[in-house]
Amino acid sequence: MKATTSVPADESLVKDALAGDDEAFVLLVRRYKRKVFGLAARFARDGDELDDICQDIFIKVYENLGKFRNDAPFEHWLARISTRTCYDALRKRRKEKSFVPWESGHYEIADSSSGERQAAEHARDLLERGMVMLQPAERLVITLLELEEKSVREIAGMTGWSEANVKVRAFRARQKLKRILEREYER
Amino acid sequence: MKDEQDELLDQLFRTVRAMKVDTDSVGEHFETRLMASLEEHRESRALWSAWAWRLVPWFSIIVIIVAAGSVLMDPARSNDLFAVFTNGYDEYQATSLIAGG
Numbered sequence: 001m002k003a004t005t006s007v008p009a010d011e012s013l014v015k016d017a018l019a020g021d022d023e024a025f026v027l028l029v030r031r032y033k034r035k036v037f038g039l040a041a042r043f044a045r046d047g048d049e050l051d052d053i054c055q056d057i058f059i060k061v062y063e064n065l066g067k068f069r070n071d072a073p074f075e076h077w078l079a080r081i082s083t084r085t086c087y088d089a090l091r092k093r094r095k096e097k098s099f100v101p102w103e104s105g106h107y108e109i110a111d112s113s114s115g116e117r118q119a120a121e122h123a124r125d126l127l128e129r130g131m132v133m134l135q136p137a138e139r140l141v142i143t144l145l146e147l148e149e150k151s152v153r154e155i156a157g158m159t160g161w162s163e164a165n166v167k168v169r170a171f172r173a174r175q176k177l178k179r180i181l182e183r184e185y186e187r
Numbered sequence: 188m189k190d191e192q193d194e195l196l197d198q199l200f201r202t203v204r205a206m207k208v209d210t211d212s213v214g215e216h217f218e219t220r221l222m223a224s225l226e227e228h229r230e231s232r233a234l235w236s237a238w239a240w241r242l243v244p245w246f247s248i249i250v251i252i253v254a255a256g257s258v259l260m261d262p263a264r265s266n267d268l269f270a271v272f273t274n275g276y277d278e279y280q281a282t283s284l285i286a287g288g
Contacts, residue, residue: 029221033217055221120206
């Protein structure tokens with residue numbers, strides 16, 4: 001007889017976690033942590049902050065599991081919580097305008113020579129220098145739009161802002177980044 | 188129309204998008220750390236809730252004392268509810284008359 005190993009659906013894991021099964025929640029975390037890390041890493045300044053943001057996200061998920069409705073996939077609901085937590089993290093450190101680069105070796109650049117790696121790191125530093133000058137909402141929108149390649153509609157769903165609002169914020173962020181880069185190149 | 192700055196910005200976005208963020212160090216034992224934090228969270232919540240329940244009798248006593256005090260020490264109590272409004276109005280009229288307002 002052929003043994004069947006079925007992967008439990010998100011909804012059934014949520015149900016079990018709500019019933020007090022911590023293992024079910026750990027399975028959910030294991031399933032989605034990479035995606036959450038990937039998004040949070042766009043906003044965190046170092047590994048410690050990344051860890052804090054990700055822990056915050058999953059604690060909020062755990063606390064609000066009862067509010068999860070099966071009318072949308074769990075992943076979408078998780079993405080909304082992740083986005084809002086990242087936004088909160090950005091707002092918390094709004095006053096800090098100084099540029100803090102990631103520790104070296106934080107990014108992986110596949111199949112690249114040392115020259116390409118250097119150029120990529122320079123590009124990332126330059127962009128990060130501009131990003132820290134943006135308002136938290138602008139940074140969030142431009143990151144989701146340009147780096148995470150989300151559509152305006154998706155961003156509106158994740159943030160709870162209207163599509164027009166997302167477009168305006170993206171436009172402003174782009175204009176500001178262009179001005180910042182212009183100044184950087186003039187130096 | 189896209190200008191030179193737009194193209195430069197797009198180029199930067201393309202480069203950074205292609206860079207994969209290394210989150211391996213964070214991923215290591217993440218679940219263990221998370222569950223420990225959750226446990227701590229639950230404990231602190233339970234502690235607050237226990238304290239809240241413990242304080243209920245004390246708050247009840249305070250409420251009873253305040254209620255009893257307000258009943259016993261109020262000199263202007265009247266069975267006529269309308270008097271509460273008219274007394275205030277009479278006083279206001281008298282003040283206006285004396286002050287000439």
